[in-house]
Amino acid sequence: MRIPIIRPLLAAAVALTLVPAAAPSVAAPASADVPTVTYQDVLPHLERFQRIADDNGGNRAHGTTGFRQSMDYVRAELDAAGFRTRVETFRHDGRTGHNLIADWPGGDEGNVLLLGAHLDSVPEGPGMNDNASGAAALLTTALTVAEQDLRTGDHLRFAWWGAEELGLVGSRYHVAQRSEAELAAIDTYLNFDMTGTKDPSLYLLTDSGAEATDVFETYLNDHGTDTIRVDGGTSSDHASFAEQGIPVAGFTSGLGECYHQACDTLSNVDPATEALSTNALIDAVWELARTDDLSGIGDPYYPKDGNAGYDVGHYDVRLDYDPAVPDRLTGDTTVTATATQDLDRFHLDFEGYTIAGATVNGDPAEHRREGEHELVLTPSETIRSGKKFTVRVKYTGEPTGDAWHPIDGGGFAVYGGLNSATTWYPANDHPSDKATFSLTATVPDGWQVMGNGVPGRTTRADGRSTFRWHKDKPMATYLSTVAVDKFTVRRDTLDSGLPVIYAYGTGTTILPESEALLEPMIEHFSDLFGPYPFGNTGAIVVNARGGHPAFETQSRPTYSGGMVEPAMAHELSHMWFGNAVSISDWRNACIKECIAQYANQLWEEYKGADLDSGFYAHEIEANRDNPEFWDTRLYDPGKGKELDSALYSKGSLMIHALRKAMGDDSFFTLLKRWVRDHRHGNASWPEFERLAQDVSGKDLSAFFDAWAHSTTVPAEEYLFPAGR
Known part of the structure; x- marks a missing residue:
């Protein structure tokens, strides 16, 4: 950014509040549970920005390919880590500019902690300290949030601004596009510019009374660095937020000799300063945004689905059911899991039923209900991070929920719906936590029980039959099933x-x-x-x-x-797309539904159909002028639309168009690679886009923007990427 105010501030430092650092020491590290990074964690991002500048005339300025490639790189990293990203596009000085916004799933979106840094350089140089350093520190912080799967109380949002060097254009555009409610939801804006200055005499802290300034000051002082509080004036990236009355904070390590010059290369970034700055960001995020709420896994649509703090390895579900009493099911479920943090308490998702008892590692555990489907358990001793533990819950009662389907005569089947598992057993009910599964169910003789996987031994005693099923490959909870019938x-x-x-x-x-x-x-x-x-x-x-x-x-x-x-x-195609490779969250359902719907067309093609002249041409012409057909995004369609009909209709067309854009060899290599690379795990739609580009060797970003991220009919070049 252009910060002419900084030099006068430095000169007048004696007139401001100077906070001396503590003596440099290892006695004041970050809190034990706050992760730290090294310069080697930040360096790959800085190196990428430098290479992009080198390949594009020596800079990454507004409106240039260098800026766009910088933004695309950051976005790809964030998409792969599970962020929800979007690009804002604006015009300035006759050129197109962009802001990149990335939301971390979870937290209260009515209370937002927003962190930003400008991504553009001046035309005179690559801008590695101004401001690749701040952009890379911010990216490393975001990726650390994802790696640690940070659970937040406030909603966490990151931003990389464009055209800031030309007068804070990107950040002002962003603020101008926000409604009053959206601006009111931003609790604090934190800005970072020039975070890797060589031999900084002190750090300048933006001070508007925000709590974050105290956090930064404490961290930096405790790590042997002097700080000074300044108001930042109106020439910093935070200005447009401050003008709206939003509390702002942040810091800079100051100007260097190469400020706005060609010599502002990677060698102008000091490793120790950049590492300190990045860890100060991470510490602030953990201090300001982290929550101890374990009641949700952080799905952006259904934040209370799933639970934080542990990963399930296996479910052992035991049921007792009499079709003569169809409003009563008795269950005894044991969940084997591994703690991902210290747990004084934890949650399971479970709907209805009376809890007859619960144990953790064999010892009685306190239990209570909370919210719509939370079963909160308090073990007799804290479960330490990394330790495996077992939870046993006994229950009985009347089954409820949309996925419980009665069968005339007394039987039932459980299937369908996002939360089908909670209808019949306590679970970490989110597709991202897959586990193996065992089912043991006892019914009167003459009735049978069907489940997932391989049948085990059936035993009979006292007029009752016990059926056993086992699934030895990890399974998302919503894919589990039980059916009782003759x-x-x-x-x-x-x-x-x-x-x-x-x-x-x-x-x-x-x-x-x-x-x-x-x-x-x-x-x-x-x-x-x-x-x-x-x-x-x-x-x-x-x-x-x-x-x-x-x-x-x-x-x-x-x-x-x-x-x-x-x-x-x-x-059957879902066995590959949805089951073997499951979605990471409900924004990504197109991975399974768009492809599974296209599998119908692939089967018709196997039987002799011409998809180009038949299915595809007919559907395009029938819907080209129908805005409603195109008005749902295929990736991140919105809460309640995660299985919208568009994923099946528009989605299957997109997959065929992608095939034409890539060519058959690359397209079917993509599908095989996808299943092979993520087999029995989870993955996201942005990862699918990246793999498609890697396999094809083509820049497909505009294609995916037109099909997966748009709400209008794609342009002709994307409808017919191989020509008519």
């Missing part, structure tokens, strides 16, 4: 050796012609996507009230009424 069970083995179990409930239709399609369908998708990811397959077919037509319950999809060809293609 099933007709048919078994088969495919030529590949894959065992198949079909279970047909009362009132359903057995379609041998559909069964005959299973093997060629799995073989074809295996050719396109890679090896089938599980050790078994088949179907559960039920006639349940209020159920989805079909759902991708892991390894064995559930169908309503009958197993029919279009539903089979969709649900």
Whole structure:
């Protein structure tokens, strides 16, 4: 930024409040639970900015390719780490400028802690201290937040401004575009400019009375650095926020000899100063934003889904059910997990039921209800970070929830919906925490129980039968299922050796012609996507009230009424996209739904259809002039729209257009690489975009902006990227 006020401030320092540093010592480190980084953690980002400048005329100034590449680099890093990013575009001096905004999931979006730094340089040089240093420190802080999976009370937002060197243009544009409510939600704005100055005499702290100034002052003084408080004037990036009455803070390590010159290269950034500045940022974020609230995993749409503080490794669910008493289920679930922080208490998601007792590591634990679906447990002793522990919960009561589907005659099936697991067992109910799974269920003789995975031994005693199922590959909780009915069970083995179990409930239709399609369908998708990811397959077919037509319950999809060809293609493809590779949060459902819907078209193509002249051309022409068809984003569509119909209609068109943009070889390599690279884990849509670009060797950012991030019909070059 242009900061002519800084030089007079330095000269007049004696007239301001100078806070002397403590003696340099290791006696005043950051709090033990606040992470620290080294210069080697920041250096890769600085090196990238320097290379970008070198490749683009020696600078990264507003309106240049160098600035755009700098922003794209930062955005890609943030997207891969799980941030929700967006780009603001404006015009200044006849050139296009950009701001990059990144939100960390979770926290109260009515109370925002916003941290910013300008990303542009002056035309005279690469701007490595002014302000690649602040931009890199901010990026390293954001990535540390993601690596530590920081749970926040306030909502955490980061910003990288464009065109600040031309008069604070980017930050002023951002403020001008915000509503009164959006500005009121910003509790504090923190700005960082020139954070790697060589041999700084002191740090200048922006002071408007914000709590953050005290935090920075304490940290820097405790680490042997003098500080001085200044008001910052109107020439700093925080000015437009201060003008709105928003408390501001931040710091600079000061000007250097190469300020706004060609010599402001990487060699002009001091490693010790940059490391200290970055750790001061991290310390402030932990001090100001961290929360002890463990009641949510931080999903941007459903922040109370899932729970913080631990990772589940295995569920052992035991049920007792009598169809003669359909409003009563008895359960006994043991959750094996590993603490990711010290836990004096923790949460499980569970809806309804009366808790008969709970233990942690075999000892009785206090338990209470909180909110809509929180079961809060307090162990007798603190569970230390890194330690494995077991939780056992016994419960009984009437099942509730949209995913509980009664079957006439007394049976039931549980499937469908984002929170299906909480209908029948306590869980860390978010797709990002996958775990293996065991089900043991006892019912009267003559009834059967179906579940995910491999069947175990069935035992009988006293007129009751106990069924066992086991899933040895990690599974997202919403993909787990149990169904009780008087099933007709048919078994088969495919030529590949894959065992198949079909279970047909009362009132359903057995379609041998559909069964005959299973093997060629799995073989074809295996050719396109890679090896089938599980050790078994088949179907559960039920006639349940209020159920989805079909759902991708892991390894064995559930169908309503009958197993029919279009539903089979969709649900079987989910075994690769959604089950083997699950979404990281609900913004990313296009990864599974857009591709699974396109799998129907791939199956039709296998049978001889011409997708270009048939499916694709017809759908484009039918909807080109229909704004409603295009008005939902495919990535991050918004709360309540995570499974919007657009993901199936517009989404399948996008996947075909992507295939044409990449070419068949690259496209199907992408699909195989995606499953191989993330097999039995989680991933995000931005990671999919990055992999598509890596595999194809093409810049597909404009394509994805037009299709996945836009709410209007894509331009012709993206509708028909290979021509008509």
